[in-house]
Amino acid sequence: MAERDARGRQRPAARTQKRGQFSTNRPSQRRRDGDPARRAAWDLLRRVDGGGYANLEMPRLLRAAGLSGRDAAFATELGYGTLRIQGFYDPVIELCAGRPVGTIDPPVLSTLRLGVHQLLGMRVPAHAAASETVGLARSVNGAGAAGFVNAVLRRVTERTRDEWVAEVTAGRDPLEALAIEHSHPEWVVRALRSSLLANGVSADTLEDLLIADNTPAPVTLVARPGLSTVQELEQFGAVASDTSPVGAVLESGDPGEIPAVRDTRAAVQDAGSQLVALAVARAEVTTRADQEWLDLCAGPGGKSGLLAALAHQQGAVLFANEVSEHRTELVRKTLVAAIDSGAEVMIGTGDGRDIGAEEPDTYDRVLVDAPCTGLGALRRRPEARWRRTPGDVAPLTVLQGELLTSALDAVRPGGIVAYVTCSPHLAETHQVVSEVLAGRDDIRQEDARPLFEPLAELGPGPSVQLWPHIHGTDAMFFALLRKVAP
Ligand SMILES: C[S@@+](CC[C@H](N)C(=O)[O-])C[C@H]1O[C@@H](n2cnc3c(N)ncnc32)[C@H](O)[C@@H]1O
Secondary structure, eight states: OOOOOSOEEEEEEGSSTTTTOOOOSSSHHHHHHHHHHHHHHHHHHHHHTTTHHHHHHHHHHHHTTTTOOHHHHHHHHHHHHHHHHHHHHHHHHHHTTTGGGGGHHHHHHHHHHHHHHIIIIOOOHHHHHHHHHHHHHHTTOHHHHHHHHHHHHHHTTSSHHHHHHHHTTTTHHHOOOOOOTTTOHHHHHHHHHHHHHHOOOOOHHHHHHHHTTTTTOEEEEEEEEETHHHHHHHHHEEEESOOOOEEEOOSSOOGGHHHHHHHHSEEEHHHHHHHHHHHHHHSSOOSSSOOOOEESOOOHHHHHHHHHHHHTTTTTTTEEEESOOOHHHHHHHTTTHHHTTTEEEEEEEHHHHHHHHTTTTTTEEEEOOOOOOOOGTTTTTHHHHHHHOOGGGHHHHHHHHHHHHHHHHEEEEEEEEEEESOOOTTTTTHHHHHHHHHSSSSEEEOOGGGTTTTTTOTTSSSSEEEEEHSEEESEEEEEEEEOOOO
16 A cells, blocks of 8 residues: 655555664654754755855755755755745735734744745645644744744645635736746846747746746756767766757756766756857858857856867867856866867956957957846746846846947957847846947847757847747847958
């Protein structure tokens, strides 16, 4: 006979845990300490509240708690899912607690959010979700708070997720309702909608986009050309990507265990980022010799890793520039295999805004992968949407414009600049390009879509905007700019 455990997973009877079989803790001790996976998820929420990054903190917490396999997956799903969907859970908690979440002690609010995610966002049976969360509250918040958590979670169990959606969105305008149901800040939903429309995509797909943002991204690997192959990655369980000719999707397992990833012949990289780097190498240039390539904002080196391999194959030298020393070090680490194989790469730390003046008309291909809000990669960073504010956009667009101007100065006549962001926000994409181009008569924007073929649904051009819900990639923006002869 099968039974469900406290996390709602079904186990065959033969493998059901016998007392003491998997745990060296006594039952009384287990009760006192709470479930280690839930505790790790709670610690994650507290660290993120303190300014930490989930993708850096979670691996440390899992290691410290000795969690692996399904326990680690449960803790990660619980922690990341709660961080993503808290924009929906908070109004539910407010109704059930009868007070604004801002008046709830933050460590108790973290416990409540985890409880609500188990009840409304995971298939954990209600009794297990409630009793385990109350146990967690007792150990991390104290007995008094545990009573409050118990009372709130009991009220949450009185309705289904859909009933709560109806309750917390009643009377709201449609965009506000979508923002609550799919847990995005409203300003982000408005920006995404504007970008869909400006890029020729129906606004009817907005909800699909928000759902895609809430769905963990697949782990995609890149086989750096000349260093590894998709076939090599397939031997370790990866499946060739439908999107990138050098990509493979790893459905399970730790990419760090794959030798090619360990020695930087391959790497973890979103398929959209792969397509962008391939497009930079694929564009036609009409300079005398296509020998000098520049990655102006290279850290931590994902696109440089692919570009270095492609430059080597095409007989060019890559200069990878990055403003932060720490991130320059990361570029150096990811380029080890390319350099060992003979690729000519120069790695430098410097402000990309100076390169145009220091090295005018020097490079044949320049990639400006500009610092941006990252609104196109929300599925990868569970807390990112809550950290960004509308006030972040304007200063970034100033920097983006200056970097693009510098890149355009640094490229040779006949050469190309690719302006790229992992944000679809119009102010960071179309507007930066059109404002910079308005001040120059030596640059022509060209149709970038042929560089992404055979990918379909590339919009009206000339720029390309990729989308998670259409292409299965991060929402990368790509504009192709050519310096014309004077
Ligand atoms: C979107 S990331 C680049 C990602 C990288 N191309 C990759 O694929 O791994 C933007 C980078 O620009 C760097 N950056 C910010 N300001 C810069 C500047 N003024 N000059 C050069 N790089 C800058 C940031 O430190 C960050 O590493």
